[in-house]
Amino acid sequence: MIQMAVLGFGTVGSGVVEIIEQNAHRIERAVPEGLHVKYILDIRDFPDSPYGDRVVHDLDIILNDPEVRLVCETMGGKEPARTFTQKALERGISVCTSNKELVAAFGPSLLKTAREHNCSYLFEASVGGGIPLLDTLLSNLAQEDITSVTGILNGTTNYILTKMESEGADYKEVLSRAQAMGYAERNPAADVEGHDAGRKIAILSSLITGKNVGYEEIHVEGITGVTMDDIKAADELGYGIKLLGRCCVTEEGLEVITAPFCVKKSHPLYPVRDVFNAVLVHGNMVDDIMLYGRGAGKLPTGSAVVSDLIQMARADKPLVIRWDEEPMELVPFGMQKHCFWLRVENSIVDRVLALFTDSTELLHQDFSDFTVIMTGPVREDDFAQRTAGVEGILSVLRILES
Ligand SMILES: NC(=O)c1ccc[n+]([C@@H]2O[C@H](COP(=O)([O-])OP(=O)(O)OC[C@H]3O[C@@H](n4cnc5c(N)ncnc54)[C@H](OP(=O)(O)O)[C@@H]3O)[C@@H](O)[C@H]2O)c1
Known part of the structure; x- marks a missing residue:
């Protein structure tokens, strides 16, 4: 033996x-x-x-x-x-x-x-x-140029967001229930503040590039700021909110982020509920592959x-995983482009719309207590500059493009 x-x-x-x-x-x-x-x-x-x-x-x-x-x-x-x-x-x-x-x-x-x-x-x-994910990437997809990996990588936060959506219960209430059921730790910070998912996308990014993507280099946001109003408005507009880890090869280089995103209901990651995890991988030859299963337990x-x-x-010889100590240079966070979702007070709608007149896909939807504005792709630093000091922005999320 x-x-x-x-x-x-x-x-x-x-x-x-x-x-x-x-x-x-x-x-x-x-x-x-x-x-x-x-x-x-x-x-x-x-x-x-x-x-x-x-x-x-x-x-x-x-x-x-x-x-x-x-x-x-x-x-x-x-x-x-x-x-x-x-x-x-x-x-x-x-x-x-x-x-x-x-x-x-x-x-x-x-x-x-x-x-x-x-x-x-x-x-x-x-x-x-x-989920047999890493071996799939390293062995079965070794021939591929992986151009993006997008995943629901943390079961606790997915459970919280799913229950908020399906039961209309608020964040704190669902978190206490998740703790009582053993889905969330007594100190849930690593999960709800996005660090756990951030570490996982750092590992995945390192494996697909073969260089070291330092966890500290990644922009990480958690779900503590997501409210029932965000969830309800997203639902009405045909989206769900998911905490995603995402790395993506763009013309500028490798972009990596962990943050809550609005995900269209038609997207394969949308139906992933409760403590389940799923990872959508795009290879240049194989196209999209999604792996789904229990992310913990x-x-x-x-x-x-x-x-x-x-x-x-x-193995009759050592198994080699290529992950060098050489740091992988990432596209600086400010240069990453995302489509934004702003939930704003009705009184500032015109002011905010005026900030994004050059945005190609500018949409807005009036709810009785607030308005949701969705922009086309805008650079992170540009977005931060345009919205700096604007009072009445209730929340900002990003929208997952396909
Ligand atoms: N739980 C999951 O579903 C899950 C899923 C994916 C990954 N992970 C990861 O897997 C790892 C283990 O998680 P877990 O949930 O199994 O943790 P856990 O239940 O706390 O188990 C860790 C065990 O290691 C013991 N231990 C701690 N320090 C030790 C030391 N210096 N020498 C000997 N034993 C020591 C602990 O003893 P005490 O209890 O006395 O401290 C405990 O029995 C973590 O890195 C976690 O992030 C967990």
């Missing part, structure tokens, strides 16, 4: 162990020797778990056991996950992870360590949970981790 260790026996780590035990017969079709979890590293003991006797608290027990060939890191956070991963790779032990925070911050350097020590570092579960995420373990167990 191929011996392995799980670092972090929480939601995802316990899912990994469960899948390896429960689906052993399936896994053996791909890895005839079978996978065996020899150690589980955690801070706590798990006396009531059937796997409690495998729990250790000292990483060196794992690193010093020559039988251990694979490790999955499902602890989360930057440290000590980074140090533990680094140490395992330096011993030539292949590592896979669901830890997007670590991958977004240290992906290229950990991949370099893996290359230098003839082992692999994989992170399928770090983006899109159970013990078993879906565990399944993606196990798929990495299977790949690493089957």
